[in-house]
Amino acid sequence: GQNIDQPTEMTATEGAIVQINCTYQTSGFNGLFWYQQHAGEAPTFLSYNVLDGLEEKGRFSSFLSRSKGYSYLLLKELQMKDSASYLCAPLDSNYQLIWGAGTKLIIKP
């Protein structure tokens, strides 16, 4: 079956760094997306990885290891506005996104 595993909740301090891990099992693989979703709002696209390695985009970076079925999202210089849920979503062989339940990130001053 298809399965996504990410922590339910994480807490971090403003200005710090946090890493949100995601492991996945899918029928085929065509890349992996990370989305951000603030409470009561729509998900918004953060990153897409299809090859192994690190993709950096400002304060946010995303890493992929296809052989391990593993990805992480790294957030640096945390700001209060980064408090949100972060959704890991690999793309299966039919190009359907398989969504994790998300990691709720709480930022404390």
Next chain:
Amino acid sequence: TAGITQAPTSQILAAGRSMTLRCTQDMRHNAMYWYRQDLGLGLRLIHYSNTAGTTGKGEVPDGYSVSRANTDDFPLTLASAVPSQTSVYFCASSEDGSNQPQHFGDGTRLSIL
């Protein structure tokens, strides 16, 4: 600004009634999607359309129907609502049905009593 518009924003509906959730995009995207989001669960795909005139079933299609008469519109219909369909419904679109990122509407919060 360009994007996806969903209507209504929220609705309370009596069980057994029918309801159509509207979704319109002005980005000329070929692919469109309907998801439901329930607490503690990931987004679940209800139906999708890779291009105007075609639709497909997602993970949880039962009790829902869709149509794609043109590129811009992708309405979702509940023929006879049941309480288990209480959820937040998101419409999304992408350039095509491959590895392009999906862009989401603001969602419709639906309560079935």
